[in-house]
Amino acid sequence: MKRVAVIGGSGYIGGELLRLLTAHPGVELAAATSRRLGGRLIDGVHPNLRGRTSLAFVDEDKLEHYDALFLATPHRETMLRMPEFLARAEVVIDLSADFRLGCADTYADYYGVPHAAPELVETFVPGIPEFHRTRLRTADRISVPGCMANAGILALTPLAQAGLIEGEVAVDARTGSSGAGNTAGPANLHAERSGALRVFAPTRHRHEAEIAQATGLPVRMTATGVEAVRGVQLLARANVTGEATERRIRAAYRAVYRDEPFVRIVAHRKGLHRFPDAKILSGSNFCDVGFAIDPGSPQVTVISALDNLVKGGAGNAVQCMNIRLGLPEREGLEFTGLHPN
């Protein structure tokens, strides 16, 4: 039984890690820390875990050494403290933004601060099983992509790798309120956020840089907060090289995702559920990817959706852990999502 711990367990990503790890048959959740809530029972903060864990949050000085350590810590703090985190576990799985971008300049450009540990950046393997599974099997340092970034990377990489799209990609991302975390602020007030269509990043959202890095394509991304707690949906437009046919696009996705446990190709001609919708993915580790061709147009419209806290964060991190620790890749991640929901 592998022993794992979570740093920063009182937030939403941290809570989702605790939900998945306490139900995971292959690991033992040994500790979860919270600076704010040290000593408080986990299920007092995450009421869905009532009856599932009797652990309380501990202070970091109580930490021991673990098989795997999950970091749900803020960016900036994470890169400053990474050396101490690395000393605490065989495998460190970082859910912060600090080690996602390979280029320190790009980091400084998008995050507005110089990177504090550029020499460490290249030692991290991207936490993207679909494209880095082999490296993840032996990786001791894993950096999990951002929620919208992962939705974009999984939507566009197969087409980019097959050379099927070229030129600038316009990405329209929609996200639920849990992406903002559980720190109260006017922007996150229910009365302000409920029913909102809030364009909070008309240009240059940070996840744009991750998608560009992974796909090698120039990406312009806009992010809008929509009425949902969980869920990310991405809509991307790109120009197709050569003939834009459904057959070519579908074949490119099939070739990459045919055997993937957590990516589904969803592109139907009719029905209520023709394209990916985060509505039915809450709690699940699936990323659904679909597309549409406009006959006579050189463009393809790609749509992807996931639960920002699961495949967009904690679930994806657990999938990486399973791969690294030699556990069945699906273990602890089988929940299918709900319909209706």
Place this chain on the structure above:
Amino acid sequence: MKRVAVIGGSGYIGGELLRLLTAHPGVELAAATSRRLGGRLIDGVHPNLRGRTSLAFVDEDKLEHYDALFLATPHRETMLRMPEFLARAEVVIDLSADFRLGCADTYADYYGVPHAAPELVETFVPGIPEFHRTRLRTADRISVPGCMANAGILALTPLAQAGLIEGEVAVDARTGSSGAGNTAGPANLHAERSGALRVFAPTRHRHEAEIAQATGLPVRMTATGVEAVRGVQLLARANVTGEATERRIRAAYRAVYRDEPFVRIVAHRKGLHRFPDAKILSGSNFCDVGFAIDPGSPQVTVISALDNLVKGGAGNAVQCMNIRLGLPEREGLEFTGLHPN
């Protein structure tokens, strides 16, 4: 043209007063204060007022003397500062809780602090046009009831006055998130509040005391936060004296509300809209009141609904102002609400 001002205009009740007063043909909004946001443009805080006012919030030392002064100030502070407010206007209309309860002991019991100005309490006329219109015509001090209180008072008083109900009344109140105001806190986070059915006051909600005072009936009230920004719905159960027939109940409501501009009796046998629902009342000054009889039971179930910020607050206050200043009672309050919404 009457000159009016609002103390505490940056909150939700304050903002609603500004929405109604800037559109009111009979008054001029001379000033609105905000301690937090003094100097900031009103439409920067309340974006729905873009193009409707160019005023900025002022500090209180900028205040002059007005025909009517609306107080959207916190309870406790309001009773402590009432003397200075009274000096600022011919008519003071208080939307805080401090002068609603005639008995200082009851206030202390429900609010947990002794009343700071008990001698002033009885000088306030209840801001309930349906039952105090005559006194309101000459009242210089008006205390507007709480949002759930008003829904309960309008639902139960006609039956109580007619002696149609007796014994304890069980009230189940449901309210939207705007009732909590715009101060950010974990309880009001969208991710926590969205879709919630939060029983935040299982017993002894403060508005219970107002309903009991107005109706003379023993009331037990439970309050639940539901998924809505605006809106209050009350469901009350009471025992009927004598025969519980639809005819007797309807007659009692008709007798009181037949000519009321802002109370509608809504009790149909079929259709989607048989009973009051706050869903169609957003922005309107209506309180809808309905009821149902259980054949063979001595009980009546009464249902009422209103917009907590309008008939449950700012709109009701403007209606009182219209009465007091000799303006048409409906003026500035004609919006019907939306369907669908």
Place this chain on the structure above:
Amino acid sequence: MKRVAVIGGSGYIGGELLRLLTAHPGVELAAATSRRLGGRLIDGVHPNLRGRTSLAFVDEDKLEHYDALFLATPHRETMLRMPEFLARAEVVIDLSADFRLGCADTYADYYGVPHAAPELVETFVPGIPEFHRTRLRTADRISVPGCMANAGILALTPLAQAGLIEGEVAVDARTGSSGAGNTAGPANLHAERSGALRVFAPTRHRHEAEIAQATGLPVRMTATGVEAVRGVQLLARANVTGEATERRIRAAYRAVYRDEPFVRIVAHRKGLHRFPDAKILSGSNFCDVGFAIDPGSPQVTVISALDNLVKGGAGNAVQCMNIRLGLPEREGLEFTGLHPN
């Protein structure tokens, strides 16, 4: 491996049965029927099951004999066809309303039609593991309670059995839109139902009869449709015999539910999650039960919540199946629910 089938798999309760049974390690889903959608792939109707099943809905003439047969058929039809259903399986688990009420007259009274198979009614064991576990171990005919009924039965029975409450119980039930099933009608239109507080049964909701039967108490229930897809929350008021203390009430619940796998006692003094809220129960088989005492009042206010499609239907049915087939009672029902959600 037990072979099970579902009659009426295209509805919401049917779909939830399919979600749980396809993920259940102890059973094989052998068939699911749909009159409307025979021949259509299950995951085309329930998109959350994409990749989890390749089955298509079959016509009933394709049915064989099964270890357990789940009926998600309409009431009336179910009682008329029960004999043929009984011939198809060793154990029949009925999720319709037809065999819930022991007294045919009560059925006729609440459902407006005479019961078609009164002689069969008493051969069904109530699908309420918390109170009928022993009988369920050998029951060949199981009738699962209604969603709001189960929330009420689990909330009130421990107090009734302990003789802690007496007299009429006033129940205020709130329910999400999935309870109405997936048959389109004006009442279920998103634009009409969204944000609604629709009192659709001010008196005499059918589930009232089930709660009265199970608790032996006179019950008056009101049902309101609230803004949610899943979820039922019940609020009940009753008079306490003798002294109404938190200690006595809590002890009564502890005595009954201490070892129950799917009932949690939720009654805290503070925090966001003091009382049961269906918001965090979507997809889980938990029923949370809480209560509040009003000091100096003889009343107790009881609050319970569950997911109407899980503990209020399909999940509860699977729990009954586990008991009857000798499988671990929790099997296939471990999902904890999500926070935030």
Place this chain on the structure above:
Amino acid sequence: MKRVAVIGGSGYIGGELLRLLTAHPGVELAAATSRRLGGRLIDGVHPNLRGRTSLAFVDEDKLEHYDALFLATPHRETMLRMPEFLARAEVVIDLSADFRLGCADTYADYYGVPHAAPELVETFVPGIPEFHRTRLRTADRISVPGCMANAGILALTPLAQAGLIEGEVAVDARTGSSGAGNTAGPANLHAERSGALRVFAPTRHRHEAEIAQATGLPVRMTATGVEAVRGVQLLARANVTGEATERRIRAAYRAVYRDEPFVRIVAHRKGLHRFPDAKILSGSNFCDVGFAIDPGSPQVTVISALDNLVKGGAGNAVQCMNIRLGLPEREGLEFTGLHPN
């Protein structure tokens, strides 16, 4: 007092016309027809109008001759019956799709049927006061644009007319459920539609053709149903000719909209309400238009929002009527919208 009538008053657009016309001081609503609900009281169908009108829906054979006739009839039927409608009023204001597209081939292309009255098409003036006010003053036949089309036309035309943008415009439209009307169908079921991010038109939405026609730009539009009853938000990306500076863009909008009563330029550097959001526009006739520049990019991102039933339909139609009948343009359209909402 002008006498007006509405054909097809039982739908959502029809109901919104009735809400605006019954509150309009300059006109008398003489009749409203409904084939489905002839004889039924208007306020039984549109409960927000309780107390505002005692009219019942009439059959069309009861119609007389009016100063203005509003058509809220289905497309196809409208073009087939237009001659009889034209005979019934001095001014016909059509809210259907049939006379929006100047080119019959384009109509056939997007609507899949040949146009039944091509000779009439060019006799209609576009119901877009911002760009056709002069012609509208004398127009006897007015065709009001589609909800998403109007949001796109108002967002893009000033930039197109100023020659500030060139090449293909990518439009991402989000819409609430009321846009689908009140005909019940599985797609509009609350349980299916609630919380959905449904890409129902990945390419070639019909309103795309209207925007292209009005702006002269090639437009590619995608439409997504989002969680809202009312509201449309459009996000458009275009390449800027010459230098893409905020100053040039803002100047182009100011030049066109400076004196427009119902278009507001909303583009702020900070705050919760930096860009247009339909959330605060429900019930109002405003279209808010904003934009963002990505420094160093040749692109501009334009955002617009409106209430699909008001500025996207009924309100815009009433504004056209005011212009045509010589009434004050703002009359009956002053509602500001709500915050919070």
